[in-house]
Amino acid sequence: MTERIGLVVGYEDTFPPAFIAKVNETPGFRAELAKFGGTPERYQSPYRVLVDRLSHEVPYYRFHLKAAMLAGTYVVNDPFWWSADDKFFGFSLASKIGVTVPRTVMLPSKSYAPSIDPSRSLRNLEYPLDWGKIADYVKFPAILKPADGGGWKNVSRVNNMDELLRDYNDSNQLVMTLQEFIEFDEYVRCICIGKKFILPIKYDPRRRCYVEADNFLPKALEQKILDGAWALNHALGYDMNSVEFACKDGVPYAIDFTNPAPDMCVRSILPRYFHMVVDEMARFTIELAREGRKNASVHAFQKFLESPIPRPETT
Structure with missing residues (x-):
């Protein structure tokens, strides 16, 4: 019996063929671009594993993947958690688990x-904002960026109050975060797969x-980065992610770490790292398919479905 592994992608042109070819080297497993449409409520998925790199842009895919997960498919990343997260929640979560x-x-x-x-729907909103208090807490320079964004869109550095108010006024309906800018000595982006594979790569955000x-990090700092990335991926439940750290005076500050469809293009991550990532993604998804693993969310649903429904007492 051949186990099928489906890939959900958009315009990517280097990772999909390399990943599919690598999986298909292993007998008993077949990777392909996933196909689905007209999803019934009693959906039976033909895929043991689906790797999702696009459902944040195509709502139908997100809805379908939830149905596939209930049907027994392991989805990378879990669509229920991905639907629920945002970058600001990530910062709050990181602070709770000891990641700086x-x-x-x-x-x-x-x-x-x-x-x-505004006079009716925003009655709970403090107005005007206490900009002085906010700036005193964050300090300048700072980074203004969307609370749920990605891809460096709508991100700006602000050096004083005038620049902050100017860029905030241009943000329109976006929910923004103001974040302390770390004058980093080193910047690292980790590509993370399966919560265990963490590949720190030197990155130039400018x-x-x-x-x-090679060997661009002191061993102690590298271990702090590996530990932080491991903790974040386990807390977030991500099997595929990129985690960025700005390092200053031996302290890695987690800057961006809710990226469940990280860039895996060979032109971006360079051939050396691309081949490592492709090999690990293939190995990990084959492991998932071979073991018949289920997403954590599915276990919660199954526990509910298998439990007797409590009925209210009658009087």
């Missing part, structure tokens, strides 16, 4: 949809590119 993060404040949107009447380098 910069001082961060979430800001309400500057503007709202026309259907929102040029937004990976840099090939």
